[in-house]
Amino acid sequence: MARRRTARLAPRLVPLLCLAMALPMSAPVPARAGDPPADALAADVLAVDRPGGVSTIPNWQLQSAAADPSPGEEVSRPGYRAPGWLRVSARSTVMAGLVENGRYPDLNYSTNLRDAVDPADFRVPWWYRRDFLAWPRSGRHTFLRLNGGVISRGEIWLNGERIAGSEQVAGAYPAQEIDVTSRLRRGRNALAIKAMPGDPNHDLTVSFLDWSPSPPDNNTGLWRDVQLGTTGSVSLVDSRVASNLALPGMERADLTVTAEVRNNTDRPLRTVVSGRIDSIRLRQEVELRPRETRAVDFAPDAFPQLVVRHPRVWWPAQLGDQPLYRLDLSARVDGDLSDERATTFGIRDVRAPLTPQGYRQFEINGKPLLIRGAGWASDLFLRTQPGRLADQLRYVRDTGLNTLRMEGKQEDHELLELADRMGVMLLPGWECCTKWEKYGTWTDADHVVAGASAKAEARRLREHPSVIAFLIGSDTAPPARVERTYLEAFRSVGWRAPVIPSAKLLSSPELGSSGMKMDGPYWWVPPNYWYNDRLGGAFGFASEVGPGPTIPELDALRRYLSPAEIEDLWRNPDKRHYHLAQKEVFGTLRLFARAMNLRYGPPSDRDDFLRKAQLMNYEANRAQLEAFGRDFSDPVRPATGVIYWMLNNAWPTLYWHLWDHNLSPAGSYFGAKKALRPLHVQYSYDDRSVVLVNTGPEEARGLTVRSTVFTVDGAVVADGTAADKAVGSGSSVRTLTTPPPPRGTHLLRLLLLDAEGREVDRNVYWLSDRADELDYANSTWWHTPITNGADYTGLRGMPEARITTSTRTEHGTDGTLRTTVTVRNPAESGPAAFFLRANLRRGPDGEQVLPVRWSDNYVTLWPGETAELRAEYRADDLAGARPHVEVTGWNTARVG
Structure with a gap:
């Protein structure tokens, strides 16, 4: 997961944020000429000045273009007065922003989603805008980065000037990086993004298919972070680590490090690219022509220190541990830091050959593995919910599932990082049944967006050891031109995991058979x-x-x-x-x-x-x-x-x-x-x-x-x-x-x-x-x-059975509790106590404590048998009440 060191800006910002990424917050920060004034507004974003620094833009203002018809030249003007505009989070679709601001009753309840929202509100574009402070320095380059597209298309305006149009900012996935150095002003600046209405039947965007009702806005808006980043004259555009694990013994791994460097100037430059992985040190001098981008490789034949003996190998949770490595890279020009980035990666080998019968068989580190997974659904409004993601992946671990299939919604970095740490394998890919698989309707522009989408997602997913393949089709396999577009994009960024043509038993021209079947059922069967x-x-x-x-x-x-x-x-x-x-x-x-x-x-x-x-x-x-x-x-x-x-x-x-x-x-x-x-x-x-x-x-x-x-x-x-x-x-x-x-x-x-x-x-x-x-x-x-x-x-x-219970609660770590209920069928003979369900509540007759991980439940006990059922949960989720366990059963009275 190649990510620059990122600061998510809190609502209260210190004025000298341009130094905050270089110095500990507790250290005194000396004032320098050109620093922002001490009375800079605390709510303003400050463009990061330190080379390699990145800030995520928080607290956007949001408004419908129908409610404010002002043109982009005005909306993107610093100090634009925006009465009635809403404040929304760092990344937020339009519906997520409206829900965040309490514009609707509970949209989960009854038919509120259908009845309380007017779809006409989303047939027009919506504006996102943000004032921010910048104090450009000589020799620094500032870039505006979109880590995914604007759904479904967007215009980007800075200080009254359109810097990118909807022909460039198209599709949910393509990443954008725009050099805004020459367009920045000293002091106050303004950024505005106009998001065009989403339509999954006409754009390569995100849809929820038949998983739920469609979100009324079709997920229009900013669904991934928008950032400002600063480098010197040389930027580290990308970095990756390819590992070749020696099988079957896994006693060594050969690492190849690639740094993609770019000269941001109109003159030739010499840069020194340095790297570190644990005790491994790397260094290489590179000559760059004006505006040249070049891949700099560190391979084991030239850098023998990249041969790792007895590597720490990443496994899915059921089979081993999940150790991760970190690559730190820097680029220096004339001895001064120009850029830096960190990449976390895992060492593992994943393959997916076909069995003699033609079935897809995954192998992790040389071991054939039965994939027993489930289909992942993102939040309907694509809201940022790291805590909820963590709770759900804990459930995945608790059930014993080993894989999540992610059809067309690959989430953001939070889920990927959780999956890496928790040993949950991921099968991402494109979705079915929308523009993504209506290949006959694609224009040349759609092919460009598809290629950019594949390249951006491959680059984003590539280093995560949890990602074991990518499905370039779901219910269909792409035709030759589309397949070629995808594969060229994947190869261009060093993708190494298997690529599978479809989730259905179909073949594509280059990849051949998918080795997967999609024959149902989707409804009840015995x-x-x-x-x-x-x-x-x-x-x-x-x-x-x-x-x-x-x-x-x-x-x-x-x-x-x-x-x-x-x-x-x-x-x-x-x-x-x-x-x-x-x-x-x-x-x-x-x-x-x-x-x-x-x-x-x-x-x-x-x-x-x-x-x-x-x-x-x-x-x-x-x-x-x-x-x-x-x-x-x-x-x-x-x-x-x-x-x-x-x-x-x-x-x-x-x-x-x-x-x-x-x-x-x-x-x-x-x-x-x-x-x-x-x-x-x-x-x-x-x-x-x-x-x-x-x-x-x-x-x-x-x-x-x-x-x-x-x-x-x-x-x-x-x-x-x-x-x-x-x-x-x-x-x-x-x-x-x-x-x-x-x-x-x-x-x-x-x-x-x-x-x-x-x-x-x-x-x-x-x-x-x-x-x-x-x-x-x-x-x-x-x-x-x-x-x-x-x-x-x-x-x-079934005759009635009687049970007895006793409970005890112990404190765990990190604010967790464990409540154990001992359930016993004390009879000497007679029927079983069938299908016993233990529920943890906030006091007697209180609400369920959720989320909760039970060791087992719906158990059946014959006379003389006892079961201990353990519940793990957060103490805060008791909301101040005492934990209370009730046990009900098919043929037993409620106890507790």
């Missing part, structure tokens, strides 16, 4: 669907599949649905729901409700509907991820990867997520978390086998598997044991087969014990003698219907 060798079943690499509707619990629903809308979920499932997709096939719960009625019986009331929904979400999500885990090592039809569709939501919806928009985990989350345990025992819906799956870094030996079948009344029907079992890293092994099912509904408990008899894993299934019958003949791209459902109606008659 657990046994995933164990079939058709469509989205567990074979090959499924780039986006999932069982669709994901109904949150009541606490979460009340945050964004009205009481009437909640009632409609179960009373009127055929009704179009605004918080379902706007696409017609995903607009109702009709198919979900039909499956519930067939399998569990019609819901008797709201609460019965919601608890059955959690059962359906849990079983479907667990089965999808378990099926791919079992068949990863299948020699005939290996399952090489699966991307659950989706991880999270851009806006609160009732489908496609593992946790709801308020970060509340429920049945989907815990079903996935159960399936993704690194050493796991699981049941196969196709052949009744009990399988050990190991996605951890080491082989596991001396394991014992116990399988017990119970009636819903608690009687033991069958018991089996398989002892002294071993399973290698990244593989699975069948251990035993359960007997034919007894009549009606029954429960299956699987236990995994280590060599000392300690419980390593526990897994409970509710099963039936009647299988879900799939109607493949009537499958669509989004759904495979069932003609008959498994019989789980026996769960309705």
Whole structure:
């Protein structure tokens, strides 16, 4: 991640900011001739004067061009009076700015997003403007930098002059750097950016497809930081580190450092480029012609110190640590610092060959790896939310997912840096279904924007070890000219990770087959669907599949649905729901409700509907991820990867997520978390086998598997044991087969014990003698219907069980708390306490504490069994209340 040392300016700025990046804030700063006056306004941005310094422009003023029709010559004039303009953050789309200023009621709630916002407000351009102070010095060059495009197009004005037009500032992704040295005034300056209305059908921009309603502004505005940077006569335009890791032993890595340097003057210059990586020192003198840009390479054959012995190797979280290195580069002219930049990188090897069957198989550091990931959704208004990003990536780590697919919204540097540190792999790429894949409508100008987009994103993503590939197509593969444009752009900046032509099983002229499939489903299917060798079943690499509707619990629903809308979920499932997709096939719960009625019986009331929904979400999500885990090592039809569709939501919806928009985990989350345990025992819906799956870094030996079948009344029907079992890293092994099912509904408990008899894993299934019958003949791209459902109606008659609980809370580090609830079924005999849900609240009957990471949930305990469930969360999220745990269950009274 090549980034200059950046200062994000606080609202209260010291006047001598031009020195602040060179001296500690606590050190006295001597006054110099030409420094800004001591009475400079604290809210003003000061152009950074120190070579290599960069400041992010904060606190823009925002206004509609319809509300203020003044021309750019006036809006960009220093001191322009702007009554009624809004103040917005450093980067902000128009809608994000309006929400930030409280212009609307809660747009997450009910139909407010549709009813409280007038789309006509966004059919006109919007202005961003900012006054700032600059004190140019001789020999310094100041650059205006856009780290991504202006959505969808923009004009840039400085001090009354247009310095870039919409033909240059086009598309969401192309980066811009404009030398504004000659246009700066001493003292007050003004910058204005005019953002043109976004239209994903006509511009290479950002869209949310069928993930949610479209943002009313189509994300018009500044979605990435705008910065001012200063260098001397030579600039470091780019820097990168390519690592060649010796496999299989990983005992050495050969590093190649590239610095792209530019002469900003009209005279030839000699510059000294110096670098440092840990104890490695680099130095090279370079002659530059006037205005020349040149790549300066430091290769191991000329710089043997770049051969690193026993390197610290980056791994995904499930397989190892995430060490990072830092490259510091500087350019000096006549002994004086001209520019500097820092690049953080990781040493790892990533490859993605095709298996003999034609499936895409990722290998990290020489180790074949099953990709079990999910589709990432950015915030609907592209708001900057580093804390929320961190919370969601902690959930990713907690579930055991290893990859995020990012379709067309690669976020900004915050998510990339978190993924690097937390060991979460990323699969970025362009999005489907908009201008990006309407290749027949592209003009020559679109090809230019596409190439600039690819170059900018490749440069931005390139050094992040978490990024393991780039998909240049999603639902289609690009034609020859487009593919060539992308690949030339990637090669020009030293991209080394795999490039994949499509997320669908398609081929492109140069890259060949994608090795991925996109055959659905996107809507509800039963657990046994995933164990079939058709469509989205567990074979090959499924780039986006999932069982669709994901109904949150009541606490979460009340945050964004009205009481009437909640009632409609179960009373009127055929009704179009605004918080379902706007696409017609995903607009109702009709198919979900039909499956519930067939399998569990019609819901008797709201609460019965919601608890059955959690059962359906849990079983479907667990089965999808378990099926791919079992068949990863299948020699005939290996399952090489699966991307659950989706991880999270851009806006609160009732489908496609593992946790709801308020970060509340429920049945989907815990079903996935159960399936993704690194050493796991699981049941196969196709052949009744009990399988050990190991996605951890080491082989596991001396394991014992116990399988017990119970009636819903608690009687033991069958018991089996398989002892002294071993399973290698990244593989699975069948251990035993359960007997034919007894009549009606029954429960299956699987236990995994280590060599000392300690419980390593526990897994409970509710099963039936009647299988879900799939109607493949009537499958669509989004759904495979069932003609008959498994019989789980026996769960309705489970006898009541009683549980006891006790809790304790301990203080962790960094303001975190850990609350442990011990749940026990104290009976000597009788039924299990089924599907027990622990909730952490702010005091009795208070709101849920969110986000929270539970060690397990929705557990089932037979008589005499005990479970400890641990919740980790921030103390501040208690809002001053005491932590309170309540436990509810399918056949138990609420406790707590």
